[in-house]
Amino acid sequence: DSGVTQTPKHLITATGQRVTLRCSPRSGDLSVYWYQQSLDQGLQFLIQYYNGEERAKGNILERFSAQQFPDLHSELNLSSLELGDSALYFCASSVVGWGIGELFFGEGSRLTVL
Amino acid sequence: GESVGLHLPTLSVQEGDNSIINCAYSNSASDYFIWYKQESGKGPQFIIDIRSNMDKRQGQRVTVLLNKTVKHLSLQIAATQPGDSAVYFCAENYGGATNKLIFGTGTLLAVQP
Numbered sequence: 001d002s003g004v005t006q007t008p009k010h011l012i013t014a015t016g017q018r019v020t021l022r023c024s025p026r027s028g029d030l031s032v033y034w035y036q037q038s039l040d041q042g043l044q045f046l047i048q049y050y051n052g053e054e055r056a057k058g059n060i061l062e063r064f065s066a067q068q069f070p071d072l073h074s075e076l077n078l079s080s081l082e083l084g085d086s087a088l089y090f091c092a093s094s095v096v097g098w099g100i101g102e103l104f105f106g107e108g109s110r111l112t113v114l
Numbered sequence: 115g116e117s118v119g120l121h122l123p124t125l126s127v128q129e130g131d132n133s134i135i136n137c138a139y140s141n142s143a144s145d146y147f148i149w150y151k152q153e154s155g156k157g158p159q160f161i162i163d164i165r166s167n168m169d170k171r172q173g174q175r176v177t178v179l180l181n182k183t184v185k186h187l188s189l190q191i192a193a194t195q196p197g198d199s200a201v202y203f204c205a206e207n208y209g210g211a212t213n214k215l216i217f218g219t220g221t222l223l224a225v226q227p
Contacts, residue, residue, distance in 0.1 A: 002159070033215070035217075042203070042217055042218070042219045042220055043203060043220075044217075045215065045216055045217070056214050058214055058216075090157055090158070092157075092158075102148070103148075103158075103160070103215060104160070105157030105158045105159070107156060107157050108156075108157055
């Protein structure tokens with residue numbers, strides 16, 4: 001158990017809909033990272049937050065947004081969903097904000113868009 | 115659990131043999147590298163890391179080698195066990211202001227008993 005909690009574990013929805021994925025980082029970790037994993041794309045970095053502020057951005061679509069709250073949990077919002085958004089979405093956390101250090105990954109949220 | 119990456123390169127080894135998993139990274143300015151292991155249906159787990167000012171680091175049964183000249187990273191697993199069967203990812207930190215941990219495509223290690 002990494003200490004990172006993600007909900008929901010599985011989510012099935014329709015195209016055009018909007019979903020929110022939630023992540024609670026390990027106790028004491030200030031950084032939260034979101035990754036998308038699909039079969040043909042591997043692990044794609046989406047975005048990182050550190051202590052409530054956006055720290056780095058990857059290949060995150062404009063239809064996606066994220067935030068980190070004062071209690072350090074984070075939410076990833078996916079809107080106007082398309083079939084291609086079906087993937088595993090991982091949240092990871094770390095103590096440091098500059099990437100030098102281990103990331104602890106949650107078990108992921110599997111999103112299926114029908 | 116579900117498999118990840120049906121089209122991944124696969125390394126098949128016999129139990130007890132040593133395994134070497136290779137990775138080519140992309141950014142010559144990357145300053146930190148990590149190997150992760152992902153078992154079916156689970157999130158990636160940290161195995162070992164190495165900073166760019168080193169060329170070798172050893173852990174328990176694992177060794178990471180870094181060759182910055184050719185931007186190559188390898189993970190050596192000694193006496194491979196069935197529990198080592200998983201997808202292995204290398205990741206590089208772009209460093210500086212960008213602060214992105216970028217993952218490679220992964221290699222599936224299949225350990226034959």
